[in-house]
Amino acid sequence: MTISTTVVPTRYWHRLEDGRVQCDLCPRACKLHDGQRGMCFVRACEDGEVVLTTYGRSSGFCVDPVEKKPLNHFLPGTPIFSFGTAGCNLACRFCQNWDISKSREIDTLADAASPEGIAAAAERLGCRSVAFTYNDPVIFHEYAIDVAQACHERGIRSVAVTAGYMCAEPRVEFYRHMDAANVDLKAFTDRFYHELCAARLEPSSCRSSRTISRTCSSTEGPSSCLGVVAILNTIDECRRAVPPRAVNPELSDDSRR
Ligand code: SF4
Helix, strand or coil: CCCCCEEEECCCEEECCCCCEEECCCCCCCEECCCCECCCCCEEEECCEEEEEEECEECEEEEEEHHHCCCCCCCCCCEEEEEECCCCCCCCCCCCCHHHHCCCCHHHCCEECCHHHHHHHHHHCCCCEEEECCCCHHHHHHHHHHHHHHHHHCCCEEEEEECCCCCHHHHHHHHHCCCEEEEEECCCCHHHHHHHHCCCCCCCHHHHHHHHHHHCCCCCCCEEEEEECCCCCCHHHHHHHCCHHHCCCCCCHHHHC
């Protein structure tokens, strides 16, 4: 069964002199002719404008413990309503959700999910928060913000699980609507980002963390977690990059296997 996705206009783009349009949501800055899709596959050029093609469609829902996001001091012991869409603006070779993040099939987005519908389902299932997860919410920026607003109207918190690969202006707007975030730092070197994620280190997680501490909307204060993807990072690299107290002294490279 093929379900058509919902296409909505977007804000972060501009027209180029050669007739193409450039998406300004993430540092990839995809330059598109009419009919072309960006690297994330879900933002495209239609009628000379950049649109989001996956608004209101989900690749799946699940009720998880909030600690699975993983958040340790945010509504501890409560269930969180998790959902995602399809596509991603990174290309990590070690992606665990590759069937969703690299999906080119519209059937992946099998469930209709309006912002109000997601907020109502979370409330019905006793969840005090909703997580944008499975794939990166950066690429469905407009949809994630509308879901967060619908959730806030019911007193439900919003949580982003993201790599934070986003340009400055949309980044500030995005985190203003989030109550908590887990920003996955893939590695400590630009070479790692370049060779294994087809991205760059600098515009991603670290800047996100600084933005979160200024803009996250939770009444309990911003809650953020910088998660380091363990695979292919050595413990020595971790120790060089972060304060000593942040790394368990008992860890060794053998303990990751
Ligand atoms: S959000 Fe998608 S279309 Fe926009 S620059 Fe990033 S990868 Fe390209």
